[in-house]
Amino acid sequence: MFRVDGKVAVVVGGAGGIGEALGYGLAEYGAKVVIADVNAEKAEQIAQDIRSKFKSEAVAIKFDITDEKSVAQLREQVVSKFGTIDILVNSQGVNVKYPATEFPVKDWDFMFNINVRGTMLTCRELGKVMIEKKSGKVINLSSVRGVRATFWGGNEGYCATKASIDMITRSLASEWAQYKINVNAIGPSTIATPFSERTLQDPERLKRFLASCPLGRVGQPVDIVGACIFLASPASDYITGQILYLDGGLTAIG
Amino acid sequence: MAAELFRLDGKVAVVIGGAGGLGEPIATGFAQQGAKVVVASRRLDAVQAVAEKIRKETGADAAAFQVDATNEQSVAQLVEQVVAKFGTVDILMNAHGTAIKRPAAEFPLDVWNEQFNLNVNAVMLPCREFGKVMIEKQKGKIINMSSERGSRVTIWGGNVGYSASKGALEMYTRALASEWAPYNINVNGVAPSIIRTPLTESLGILSEEHLTKYLANCPLKRVGEPEDIVGVTVFLAAPASDFITGAIIYLDGGVNIIS
Numbered sequence: 123m124f125r126v127d128g129k130v131a132v133v134v135g136g137a138g139g140i141g142e143a144l145g146y147g148l149a150e151y152g153a154k155v156v157i158a159d160v161n162a163e164k165a166e167q168i169a170q171d172i173r174s175k176f177k178s179e180a181v182a183i184k185f186d187i188t189d190e191k192s193v194a195q196l197r198e199q200v201v202s203k204f205g206t207i208d209i210l211v212n213s214q215g216v217n218v219k220y221p222a223t224e225f226p227v228k229d230w231d232f233m234f235n236i237n238v239r240g241t242m243l244t245c246r247e248l249g250k251v252m253i254e255k256k257s258g259k260v261i262n263l264s265s266v267r268g269v270r271a272t273f274w275g276g277n278e279g280y281c282a283t284k285a286s287i288d289m290i291t292r293s294l295a296s297e298w299a300q301y302k303i304n305v306n307a308i309g310p311s312t313i314a315t316p317f318s319e320r321t322l323q324d325p326e327r328l329k330r331f332l333a334s335c336p337l338g339r340v341g342q343p344v345d346i347v348g349a350c351i352f353l354a355s356p357a358s359d360y361i362t363g364q365i366l367y368l369d370g371g372l373t374a375i376g
Numbered sequence: 377m378a379a380e381l382f383r384l385d386g387k388v389a390v391v392i393g394g395a396g397g398l399g400e401p402i403a404t405g406f407a408q409q410g411a412k413v414v415v416a417s418r419r420l421d422a423v424q425a426v427a428e429k430i431r432k433e434t435g436a437d438a439a440a441f442q443v444d445a446t447n448e449q450s451v452a453q454l455v456e457q458v459v460a461k462f463g464t465v466d467i468l469m470n471a472h473g474t475a476i477k478r479p480a481a482e483f484p485l486d487v488w489n490e491q492f493n494l495n496v497n498a499v500m501l502p503c504r505e506f507g508k509v510m511i512e513k514q515k516g517k518i519i520n521m522s523s524e525r526g527s528r529v530t531i532w533g534g535n536v537g538y539s540a541s542k543g544a545l546e547m548y549t550r551a552l553a554s555e556w557a558p559y560n561i562n563v564n565g566v567a568p569s570i571i572r573t574p575l576t577e578s579l580g581i582l583s584e585e586h587l588t589k590y591l592a593n594c595p596l597k598r599v600g601e602p603e604d605i606v607g608v609t610v611f612l613a614a615p616a617s618d619f620i621t622g623a624i625i626y627l628d629g630g631v632n633i634i635s
Contacts, residue, residue, distance in 0.1 A: 123606065124610075374554060
């Protein structure tokens with residue numbers, strides 16, 4: 123019940139730290155994986171490695187998540203190559219920190235463009251295929267920062283984008299339940315990828331973070347894979363609209 | 377490596393309430409993923425039948441013991457019996473519980489106490505006693521069966537006792553997760569809405585009138601089936617969920633997200 127054999131999985135932001143791990147994981151469980159990212163070179167590297175490691179079909183598709191036409195074209199390219207879309211993982215994300223009194227509008231808009239509008243657009247465009255076939259699994263990458271602010275400042279924008287993703291997740295789950303499309307999200311805490319370098323390399327921040335995490339460690343990309351496969355597979359067919367927190371217990375305490 | 381994420385090979389899993397409508401599919405699911413399974417309940421003949429069925433269907437090593445989870449000596453004895461049989465305990469699934477409705481203005485104290493005894497005390501005691509083994513080995517997985525009604529109340533009445541008991545169970549689950557995190561013990565809960573089981577049948581929850589009200593508020597427009605409980609409990613028992621603790625996962629077709 124945890125297998126996704128023959129399913130077509132599109133990993134948006136598949137060239138990023140988390141996206142990469144998820145692409146490999148989905149391939150290992152049988153999916154034909156599309157690594158969709160603006161970073162074409164890295165996406166192609168990953169797709170090639172997946173093809174050779176798992177002898178499975180995997181392709182890289184370059185696209186621009188800020189451009190509606192490009193997102194629609196992504197859908198067309200996937201359908202043209204694989205015939206359908208079964209699983210959509212939105213693992214794109216950017217974080218630009220600024221003190222609240224200085225937050226530049228252009229950076230605020232940039233974050234909302236990639237994190238929120240990007241999620242809305244990929245769901246809108248790729249969801250059309252799922253609605254047609256009355257079946258699908260959407261997994262959005264949220265964060266503990268969608269429900270918990272950080273001790274340190276600067277994250278007003280990022281936290282707001284993640285809370286938005288949570289409500290997109292719930293709204294879509296409600297709206298698309300009639301098409302048997304499950305829409306859920308994963309809410310990691312700090313995961314060891316280049317995205318979190320600043321937190322991981324600052325001893326003060328790291329210490330603070332570890333003190334807030336009952337399991338006392340940062341997450342590794344592999345910690346996200348299990349939850350993603352669970353949500354992509356039949357094992358979670360009765361679960362929708364949920365945010366699963368992969369956070370070593372961070373959201374349980376306080 | 378990812379291939380092992382949902383496997384329970386060599387793990388010893390104890391399912392209390394193992395002959396119940398949820399407990400039996402869960403125990404079978406654990407066995408299918410490679411675990412050695414203990415099913416325990418007040419009804420020895422019922423769990424013996426389940427253990428036999430599991431052995432036949434999955435080839436797994438399965439044992440049955442009697443336990444009264446509201447009784448300290450009985451629970452301590454169960455731990456001893458499991459350790460004597462299988463050497464250790466890796467996974468504890470508290471799949472037992474009851475649902476007793478009474479109007480709030482008439483709720484008898486003895487019925488209130490009985491419900492808390494069965495839904496809260498009878499989870500605390502197994503956690504306390506089996507936890508000792510897990511603390512010793514610095515590893516373990518505990519999964520408690522909560523309910524939608526532990527955080528979202530019904531629009532129909534009668535459930536003050538049930539909801540209060542499941543709410544207590546959820547906070548116990550989170551507090552335990554926090555306290556035992558240093559020992560690498562994950563403690564989580566599952567909150568189903570309506571699953572088709574003998575219990576829900578007997579309570580009239582699956583009647584047409586009742587279901588109409590429920591389905592109106594359930595985005596996926598169906599009740600859960602016993603198979604639905606297997607995926608989430610295996611997930612929480614397996615390495616796939618090693619970084620999840622103190623969480624309550626809703627198995628409810630989306631009931632908790634809308635209003």
